[in-house]
Amino acid sequence: MSLLDVVDLDAGYGDLQVLSGVDLHVDDGEYVTIVGPNGAGKSTVMKTIVGIAACLGGSIEYQGTDISGLSPEEVVRERIGYVPQTDNVFPTLTVEENLRLGAYVLDEMPTDRKRDVYDRFPALAGRTDEDAGSLSGGQQQMLAMGCALMLDPDVLLLDEPSAGLAPDLVDDMFDRVDEINEAGTTILMVEQNAKEALRRCDRGYVLANGENRYEDDGDSLLNDENVRREFLGG
Known part of the structure; x- marks a missing residue:
């Protein structure tokens, strides 16, 4: 069953168009890499899905509903977790405080999720x-993932987690x-380490x-x- 459908997507920032007619889908439970x-x-694909970059054309459907016009907060309320590549934790806040912010859209702090x-x-x-x-770079990445997991998301979007x-x-x-x-969490991941990402995923774009x-x-x-020659270094 398709959980996320991106159809003929045009997107960008202001007057700059970055994406032209991009199509992708992610089925429930899949692990998909871009x-x-x-x-x-x-990264623009991810930012457009979560409402940071502007959708200029096409559609983004999540569980059969068009979310292309939603704000980032509204997207999070749909239980779509997102871990950006940079600036993904609040460095002056404690680990505990970061996790609490990860659950800010929820009515109460899910102690079971924090324990998980x-x-x-x-x-x-x-x-x-x-x-x-x-924290070290690796620990900060763990914390960023943990913040997103506080939502108990149906799908987790990861932007360059190994960077x-x-x-x-x-x-x-x-x-x-x-x-x-x-x-049980569906994964859509952008990754610079293409070979390792493709070894691990179900499908790739x-x-x-x-x-x-x-x-x-x-x-x-x-x-x-062709993929090896053009994108994977032979």
Whole structure:
């Protein structure tokens, strides 16, 4: 069953159009990755879904409802979690305070979700009263994911989650995403580490110059000679 449908999407910022006719869909429970070169429009897809970038044409349907005109807060209320690439935690607030803000649209603090976040990311559990800015890059990424998971989202949008991480932390980050998906959360991820992302995902999309170039399951894209030559370094 399709959870998220992006159809013929044109999008951008002000007078700058970045996306032209982009199509993608994410089925309930899937793990889908978007890859492509810098400037391809990958992050703009995510920002348009969550109401940050302007939808200039086409549609974005979530559970059969058009959400292309919603504000970011309204999108969050639809239980769409989003972890941006940068500035994804409040560095002067504590770990606990960041998690509380992650659940700000809810009527009350879901203590069971907070417990689940600490169980999933035990490195955070012992630092609840420390400022987020004191955490390592990997721990900040865990916290950002934890904030999004406080909503108990149906789908989690991750924008370049491995960016800026030390090489020895990248595999751990991918393992965490795998675990979140295996626990029942649908994943749509933009990722710079294209080969590893395609190895892990169910399906992938390759964007270039703001347009669709390829779509297939992850293994097929990894083994496609054109994809390898054009986007994966041979």
